[in-house]
Amino acid sequence: MKYLNEVWGSRELLFNLTSREVRGKYKRTVFGQLWSLVNPLALMLIYTFVFGFIFKSNPPPGSPSGLDVFPLWLLCGLLPWTFFSSVVSTSAGSLVANSGLIQKVSFSRIVLPLSTVGASAYNWAFEMVVLLIAITIAGGFVLPWLPLVIVAMALLAVFAAGIGLLFSIMTVYFRDTEYLLGIVLQFWIYLTPIIYPISLVTNESAKHDGLLGTPITILGLYELNPMVHFTAIFRELIYDNRWPDTNEWLICVLWSLAAIGFGMLVFRKNERNLAEAL
Template sequence: MSSASELFARRELLWNLTLRELRGRYKRSLLGWGWSLLNPIAFMIVYTFAFSIVLDANPSPGDPSGLSSYAFFLLCGLLPWTFFNVSVTEAMGSVVTNGALVRKVAFPREHLVIATIIAGLFTLAVELTVLSAALIVFGNMVLPWLPLVIVTTFLVAIFATGLGLGLAAANVYFRDMTYLWGILVQVWFFTTPIVYTPELVERELADYPTLVRIYNDLPMAVVVRIYRNLLYDLRMPRLIDYGLLSAYALVALAFGWWLFDRLEGRFAEEL
């Protein structure tokens, strides 16, 4: 495993890998980066119809913003989730996909994982810029809260990097990881209050306060809650939520780094 100083020294390589990832993401696509906006919009339309119109699962107005919009409520949670899902999925396959490069060239292998996360951050930045502009047009002045959005995004990126490192290393040895992650991430999505309000689950589990606490403190539930506090409600998130997210991020990074270090030695032979 490369040291932090070596990673920094090879930052030009990391930047080139990131640019390659960005160029290849929408290569030969007519809409190009437009897909980064159209995908969440398409999901927004489908889920708005299913949950807001058919099931009438509309959220309460933002407190204290007063904003009442299922579409904005959904996007404030969907965008960070999409960044996390896509980044970890791409990171997991990054070493296997670049097998020829790993076998022939000596370089910090973790750059392959980190490059996918940074590329995902560029996409998320575009999406959050458009969402913020739309929120301002509808009267939600999010500008004072954007610095905290950036801090939150940085913590989510660290969390995704840790998972990406661990899964990328495991995927070299066990190719079933791709299929297992696909199942896990679907379960994770629907157990996170993205398309529905957390109050629906809290009411169903009212007799089980411990389960409610665990549900609300799951990593991506904390992430979604912080983003909605900042962008939808226009209020300061709980400090304990930032403490939880920081802990999740650091534990994931430490474990992912350790696992990558343990398994990296035989990457070339396994690929």
């Protein structure tokens, strides 16, 4: 509790660092904030061409929304993923990038990785507004689900912050972490039902018995990935326009609490040695 009070006491510094990240990212660019849409839109076009036209991913229409637009279905999973990967990758290098500040000034170091979370969340909120408008134009009815979408966004932000805190400490002691993380995230996106429906995994799992004679199935292992459940919630709220399964909510809450709790614990234990380690 004492540590949480310290973090709360640094809220003004956290706000200033977040504002610096937001203002500095697109400083002196012509299109400014619109650049935050370029990466997810480019990925959407590539994945739509490869998995929508060549390999025919064919996700089921939204139920009960009736939406059957692959690019929008894709974005409902892609935008949460790009936010998560952005938070984790930028948080990982936040302490090393600010080593001079850490070595010269005394302050709560946790605000550095948390400020990258705030900056990424700002851009993500802008992208999500555009997606919600596009879903509405296509015939979806997102407005009643908007409060739950915000709750889901908050849960994912907490989960991403916890993972980001862990990797920020790892990067201080093992500088290869940043490069290894890029590879991990590339594998992770394909182990998450973002560019293909989870029904493909379910069907493949049903064809096989338990692995090595155990009750463990392919689907069971697959669902250990927390992003599977976050993606499901966003798709069901935004694309399907229906209440997500209660178990999905519970799993996401537990993962968020576990990630932020463990992340803060590890960060707290290593915070005093950061100046020397850097």
